[in-house]
Amino acid sequence: MDVEKLKDDIFIQNCPIRNVLCRISDKWSILVIFTLEQIPVMRFGELHRMIPDISQKMLTVTLRTLEEDGLVKRHVYAQIPPKVEYSLSERGLSLLPHLNSLIQWAKGEMEGIMQERKKYNEVTES
Numbered sequence: 001m002d003v004e005k006l007k008d009d010i011f012i013q014n015c016p017i018r019n020v021l022c023r024i025s026d027k028w029s030i031l032v033i034f035t036l037e038q039i040p041v042m043r044f045g046e047l048h049r050m051i052p053d054i055s056q057k058m059l060t061v062t063l064r065t066l067e068e069d070g071l072v073k074r075h076v077y078a079q080i081p082p083k084v085e086y087s088l089s090e091r092g093l094s095l096l097p098h099l100n101s102l103i104q105w106a107k108g109e110m111e112g113i114m115q116e117r118k119k120y121n122e123v124t125e126s
Contacts, residue, residue: 023065023069024066024071024095026062028051028054028058028059028062029062029065029066030099031051031054032047032051032059032062032063032066032072033066033071033072033088033092033095033096033099034099034103035047035050035051036072036086036087036088036092037088037096040087040088041085041086041087042085042086042087043083043084043085043086044059044060044063044084044086047059047063047086063086066092069091070089070091070092071088071089071091071092071095072086072087072088072089072092073086073087073088073089073092074086075087
């Protein structure tokens with residue numbers, strides 16, 4: 001067994017901030033949560049159309065991870081063909097104010113951040 005991997009796994013499991021951020025800070029999770037905030041109940045195909053640059057596989061993986069953490073609910077209807085709908089759970093809904101604060105902060109700071117990046121790149125390239 002790789003000792004470093006074990007050490008990392010134990011550290012991440014025991015640190016709530018790292019553990020949660022690791023799960024939602026990927027490329028797609030916050031976008032899926034934000035989309036489900038806008039349209040509270042969606043089928044897989046609808047979600048995929050709302051986030052067109054995500055692959056079906058990645059959307060599946062993201063939804064499963066969010067469901068595993070109790071942020072998204074998956075409701076399967078017993079019919080043929082099967083119908084599956086996704087929505088935010090109470091835990092997912094409780095995360096929204098924090099994500100929306102982050103989104104507002106990012107919108108307000110984006111121009112300044114882009115200017116700082118440009119300035120940094122000009123200095124480091126000279």
